[in-house]
Structure formats: C-alpha cells, structure tokens
Amino acid sequence: MTDDVNPSAANLEFAAGNGLVHRRLFLQGSALLGATGLGLLTARTASTAPPPEVPEWMRAPGAPMSPYGGRSRFEEDVQRIVGPPARGTTGAGSSRTPLERITGMITPNGLHFERHHSGIPDIDPNRHQLLIHGLVDRPLMFSMDALHRYPMVSRIQFLECSGNSRINMNPEPADRSCGGLHGLVSCSEWTGIPLGVLLEEAGVSSDARWLLAEGSDAAAMTRSVPLAKAMDDAMLALYQNGEALRPGQGYPVRLFLPGWEGNISVKWLRRLKLTRAPTMTKDETSKYTDPRPDGVAEMFTFPMGVKSLITSPAGGLTMQGPGLYEISGIAWSGSGRIRRVEVSADGGASWADAALTEPVLSKALTRFRVPWQWDGGPAVLLSRAIDENGAVQPLRNEIIAAKGLHFYYHNNAVQSWQVASNNEVKNVFV
Amino acid sequence: MCSYKLSTILATALVAGTALAQRGPDLGVVATSEQIAEWDRSIGPDGTGLPEGSGTAAAGAAIFAAKCAACHGVDGEGTINDRLVGGQGTIGAERPIKTIGSYWPYATTIFDYVRRAMPYLTPHTLTDDEAYALTAHLLHENGIIGLDDVIDAESLANVAMPNRDNFVRRDGVD
Numbered sequence: 001m002t003d004d005v006n007p008s009a010a011n012l013e014f015a016a017g018n019g020l021v022h023r024r025l026f027l028q029g030s031a032l033l034g035a036t037g038l039g040l041l042t043a044r045t046a047s048t049a050p051p052p053e054v055p056e057w058m059r060a061p062g063a064p065m066s067p068y069g070g071r072s073r074f075e076e077d078v079q080r081i082v083g084p085p086a087r088g089t090t091g092a093g094s095s096r097t098p099l100e101r102i103t104g105m106i107t108p109n110g111l112h113f114e115r116h117h118s119g120i121p122d123i124d125p126n127r128h129q130l131l132i133h134g135l136v137d138r139p140l141m142f143s144m145d146a147l148h149r150y151p152m153v154s155r156i157q158f159l160e161c162s163g164n165s166r167i168n169m170n171p172e173p174a175d176r177s178c179g180g181l182h183g184l185v186s187c188s189e190w191t192g193i194p195l196g197v198l199l200e201e202a203g204v205s206s207d208a209r210w211l212l213a214e215g216s217d218a219a220a221m222t223r224s225v226p227l228a229k230a231m232d233d234a235m236l237a238l239y240q241n242g243e244a245l246r247p248g249q250g251y252p253v254r255l256f257l258p259g260w261e262g263n264i265s266v267k268w269l270r271r272l273k274l275t276r277a278p279t280m281t282k283d284e285t286s287k288y289t290d291p292r293p294d295g296v297a298e299m300f301t302f303p304m305g306v307k308s309l310i311t312s313p314a315g316g317l318t319m320q321g322p323g324l325y326e327i328s329g330i331a332w333s334g335s336g337r338i339r340r341v342e343v344s345a346d347g348g349a350s351w352a353d354a355a356l357t358e359p360v361l362s363k364a365l366t367r368f369r370v371p372w373q374w375d376g377g378p379a380v381l382l383s384r385a386i387d388e389n390g391a392v393q394p395l396r397n398e399i400i401a402a403k404g405l406h407f408y409y410h411n412n413a414v415q416s417w418q419v420a421s422n423n424e425v426k427n428v429f430v
Numbered sequence: 431m432c433s434y435k436l437s438t439i440l441a442t443a444l445v446a447g448t449a450l451a452q453r454g455p456d457l458g459v460v461a462t463s464e465q466i467a468e469w470d471r472s473i474g475p476d477g478t479g480l481p482e483g484s485g486t487a488a489a490g491a492a493i494f495a496a497k498c499a500a501c502h503g504v505d506g507e508g509t510i511n512d513r514l515v516g517g518q519g520t521i522g523a524e525r526p527i528k529t530i531g532s533y534w535p536y537a538t539t540i541f542d543y544v545r546r547a548m549p550y551l552t553p554h555t556l557t558d559d560e561a562y563a564l565t566a567h568l569l570h571e572n573g574i575i576g577l578d579d580v581i582d583a584e585s586l587a588n589v590a591m592p593n594r595d596n597f598v599r600r601d602g603v604d
Contacts, residue, residue, distance in 0.1 A: 086510075086511060087510035087511065088500070088501045088510040088511055088550065089511075089550060092550075117547075118547065118550065118553075131461055131465070131466070131469050132458070133461060133466050133469075133470065138458075138460055139460065139461040139466055140458025140459065140460060140461060141458060141459045141460075141461045141465065142457065142458050142459075143459075146457035146458065147457075149455055149457055150454050150455065150457070151453075151454070193454075197453065197454040198454060198458070200454070201454050201456050201458055202458065209603050209604070210603065212472055214472065218547070218553050219546075219547045219553075220471075220546040220547055220553070222472060222542075222546070226601050226602075226603045227603075228603070270469075271469055271470070273470065273472060275474065277474065277475070277476075278475075278601075279472050279473070279474050279475070279542075280474070280475040280535065280536045280538070280539055281472070281539065281542065281543070282539055282542070282543040282547075285534055285535050285536060285539055285597075286528060286530075286533060286534050286539070289597065291521055291522070291526055291528075292522075293522055294522060295521045295522035295596055296596050296597070296598055297521070297533075297596060297597050297598075298597075298598055298599075298600050299597050299598065299599050299600065299601075300599050300600050300601035301600045302600075302601070404524065405524045406522070406523075406524060406526065
C-alpha cells in the first residue's frame with residue numbers, strides 16, 4: 001500500500017455507517033497502524049506507568065525449561081466460565097470458552113468448552129476397548145494400541161453444543177460476557193481414524209442405516225448416527241491440537257461428527273452398534289429435539305446453522321475511549337465454508353464486509369476482522385455470516401417469528417453488542 | 431450378509447471428495463457372542479434387547495421412593511432434578527413441560543435410560559426386575575398403564591406413548 005493510508009479519521013475510507021472502515025485498511029496498512037496506536041480492549045485494569053528503562057526481568061537470568069509449558073502468570077485469569085453442576089450431581093453441566101479473551105481460529109485445549117452428563121471418567125487406555133457390532137459381517141473389538149496403528153487424518157473443525165446461545169431467547173438480554181453467552185463453541189485440529197475404515201473392516205450389512213454410539217462415562221451417553229454420516233466425514237478422534245485428547249474431551253477416543261450438534265460426538269467411545277433404525281435414546285428423544293409452536297417436535301436436527309459473533313468488542317471487555325479499533329469475531333457453518341461476513345456499527349442500518357482470515361475451512365471457525373473508527377458515541381455492533389451454500393444467519397426477531405419462543409436448541413441468531421460512551425459493552429436485542 | 435449398499439455409500443463419499451483414502455491394517459479381534467451380550471445393553475424402540483424379567487407399578491413405587499424420589503420428588507414432580515410426571519398439553523406452549531408422560535415418544539427409552547444411567551450416583555446397580563418395576567411406576571404415574579399391569583419385554587414395546595405421533599424426523603434416512 002501507499003503513503004496515503006493515514007489512519008486519522010479525516011482520511012479513512014469508510015465502508016458503512018457509524019465509523020466502519022473499509023477492510024482494506026487492515027489488509028494493506030497494518031504497518032502504519034502499529035505506529036499510530038490501534039485501540040486495544042481490556043479485560044483487566046492495566047498499569048499506565050511505563051516500565052523502568054531496564055526492568056527487573058532483564059537484570060537476572062530467567063526461569064529454566066519445563067517439562068510441560070504453562071501460561072504467563074499475568075494470563076491466569078483467562079479461564080473457562082464454569083457453570084454450577086446440576087443440583088444433586090457433581091459433573092453434569094457445562095463450562096464455556098471465554099471467547100472474548102482468545103483469538104485466531106484454534107481454541108487452546110485447556111479452554112475448550114465442556115458438556116458432561118455425569119462427570120469426566122478416569123479411563124485407563126490399557127483397559128479401554130471399542131466394540132463394533134450389530135448389523136456387520138464380523139463384530140470386532142479394538143484395543144487402543146490397535147487403534148493407534150491405523151492411518152489417521154487431521155482436520156480443523158468446530159464443535160458447538162446445540163444448546164449454545166439459548167439464553168438469548170430469554171425475554172430480556174442477559175448481562176453476560178461473550179463467552180458466558182456463546183462459549184459452548186470451540187475449534188480444534190482433530191486427528192484420528194476415518195470411521196469408515198473400521199466399518200469397512202467389520203463389513204456393514206446392506207440393511208444397516210444407523211449406528212448407535214455409546215460412551216464409557218457414568219451416564220453411558222448414547223446417540224444414534226445415520227450411517228451415511230459415519231461413512232462421509234466421521235472420525236474416531238484420538239488427538240486434539242497435537243496431543244492426546246484431554247479427559248474432558250473424551251480421552252482416549254471420541255466420535256467426532258463435523259458440523260453437527262456437539263452432543264452426538266459421543267466422548268469416551270466404547271461401542272458402535274449398526275442398526276436398521278435409530279435406537280431412540282433418552283438424549284435424542286426427550287432432550288435434543290426441537291418443539292414447534294404447533295406442538296410437533298422435530299427430531300434428528302443435526303447440522304449447526306450458519307452463525308457468527310463479534311468477540312471484540314464484546315461483553316466482558318471494556319473500550320478505551322474513542323479511536324481506531326479492530327472489530328474481530330468468529331463465523332462458522334455446520335454445512336460448509338464461510339463465504340462472507342458483514343458487520344454493522346449502527347444496529348443493522350448499514351453493513352460493511354469484513355476481511356476473512358485465511359485459512360477459511362469447511363466446518364471450522366473462521367476469524368473475521370474489520371477496522372472501526374469509534375467516535376465515542378453510542379453504537380450497536382452486529383455481525384452476519386453467509387455460508388458457501390448461501391445460507392444467511394438470521395436476526396433474533398426473524399428466528400422468533402419463524403419458531404416462536406418454543407425452541408431451546410440451535411439458536412444461531414445475530415448477536416448485538418451495545419457500545420456506550422462510558423466504554424461499557426453490553427448484550428442487547430435489536 | 432451382502433455389502434452392496436455400503437459400496438454405494440462409499441462411492442458417493444468418494445465422489446464428494448471427502449472420504450476414504452486409507453485402508454486399515456485390520457487389527458480388530460472378532461468379538462464373541464458372550465462379549466457382545468455383556469456389552470450390548472441398549473434397547474430399541476421395537477423392544478430389541480429387552481431382557482427377561484418383569485415388574486409392576488405397585489412394586490416400582492417402593493423402589494422409586496428409596497432410590498429416585500430424593501432427586502425427582504416423591505411423585506416424580508421434580509425437585510432438584512428433572513420432572514418426570516405431568517405436563518400433558520403444554521408442549522405447544524412457550525414454556526413446555528417435557529416429561530415422560532407429556533413428551534417422550536417411546537416407553538422403551540425409559541427402561542434403557544434407567545438401567546444404564548440411574549440412580550445417578552450408583553448406576554448399574556438396579557436389577558432388570560427393578561428397572562422394569564420403575565418403568566411401570568413412571569408409566570402409571572403418568573396415567574399410561576394401570577397399577578398392576580405387568581411390564582416385561584413384550585408389553586413394554588407395545589405401550590403407546592401419548593405424544594408419539596407429535597414427532598417428525600429430519601434425518602432424511604429412509
């Protein structure tokens with residue numbers, strides 16, 4: 001880019017109302033921006049005192065190497081938002097990813113969201129086996145040692161609980177952080193065995209259409225999976241972001257069904273039973289179904305809809321006065337790649353295209369960014385994603401008009417953040 | 431058994447460019463019928479997998495009081511955990527009360543879930559007769575069967591749940 005990129009408000013190329021700047025500014029003028037003080041958002045009280053010319057960490061050698069790395073002590077407050085367990089239980093509930101405190105497309109393993117139905121089992125991999133049986137030619141048992149010898153694939157894909165964002169169907173907007181509202185979504189590089197390889201070895205009968213997946217937790221969580229999905233892109237995941245699955249994510253092996261509601265990616269997988277029809281388990285009948293206003297409930301609504309969120313500025317963060325900011329967020333679709341993300345700073349009156357950060361992968365979180373010159377006045381920030389199939393993320397009132405307030409799962413409505421002159425950012429409904 | 435359907439699915443997946451580049455080393459050990467019988471505790475909606483044994487609501491009431499009421503209420507009205515009884519007629523409302531009687535489409539699911547996951551703190555401690563009796567009790571409390579109706583492998587699969595017809599499937603599988 002050229003010398004004429006001067007990020008003072010007078011020279012900015014605006015792309016939409018209330019200060020949205022053309023995404024080109026960040027794509028081409030980043031070096032200049034670094035020198036002119038891009039506004040940073042804070043989640044903690046920062047010291048404004050400059051460090052001494054030679055700070056104490058330069059006056060003595062630092063810490064030695066360590067066998068497993070940890071975070072800076074100054075980042076220890078970046079934590080999952082751990083909900084209370086269901087009463088009378090210890091480990092039934094969820095913890096949420098603090099989306100406003102991380103960036104990029106990968107969720108660190110320690111911050112991946114959790115949803116457990118009866119706690120996290122402490123599984124000895126030397127005693128764990130996977131059974132594949134039912135409508136197969138040869139029922140097979142696999143040790144973990146055997147599974148680790150199979151050829152593997154790696155894919156970067158999101159996982160979202162279908163109950164994510166449900167709280168925004170309440171009549172009034174909850175005053176929560178971005179992660180507190182929407183943190184039941186995370187994204188990892190998953191490595192494991194294409195499920196079809198093992199099914200082929202077992203020899204699937206011509207009349208099989210489904211398989212039942214059963215976990216090895218105290219709830220023995222079970223879900224029915226269409227065979228076509230199992231043969232398409234289903235994975236038996238053994239690794240997450242390069243290391244063995246964490247116990248909270250299904251160690252030593254989980255089912256991973258890209259793009260589908262998280263509950264069906266059964267953790268701690270111990271059994272796959274090929275069947276002609278779905279087993280109609282507790283979770284797929286009494287829980288993960290979608291009642292409509294007419295009293296009919298939809299079953300097996302698997303894919304997660306196209307969705308996006310601005311994660312900065314967002315609930316849980318505080319502005320630092322007027323100036324140039326980067327609006328940053330995540331977009332994803334259970335049906336493919338993100339094609340486009342639009343951002344509004346005036347409550348939806350006008351929209352600007354955000355820049356999508358490469359790589360843009362199918363069924364993965366995609367990071368989007370757009371510059372914003374905040375004049376310090378009231379603003380309402382929205383993002384709206386469109387996937388490669390042309391599906392458009394709906395507004396909250398559009399979902400309510402279509403589904404009423406009857407539904408619980410699969411809320412992919414546009415999120416609105418109100419930025420106030422006092423630097424606060426809050427969840428609002430527009 | 432023949433596998434032509436699987437081949438069709440595989441071919442479709444390959445055309446879609448998503449699938450199976452690999453071939454496995456075939457390291458599975460053939461499971462015996464005894465092993466499978468021990469592991470396979472899931473119950474299909476047609477009653478597949480239901481074991482021997484039986485129970486009645488009359489027998490189940492005492493078990494429920496001892497092992498379930500602390501979390502679900504004396505009458506299954508829900509206390510610290512899910513309500514199991516009542517709520518009929520609320521499913522189209524803005525705050526539907528989803529219980530076994532008002533919502534669950536298959537009675538077999540009750541037996542399956544109770545036997546695999548309940549009581550919450552001590553799963554896998556119920557006998558099959560106890561699981562049948564608790565299933566009968568929950569059906570009776572919801573007004574679906576009588577106090578002395580015997581629930582067993584045959585009768586459970588034939589219980590018509592009141593809300594069964596109010597579900598539509600969106601999986602697209604034939």
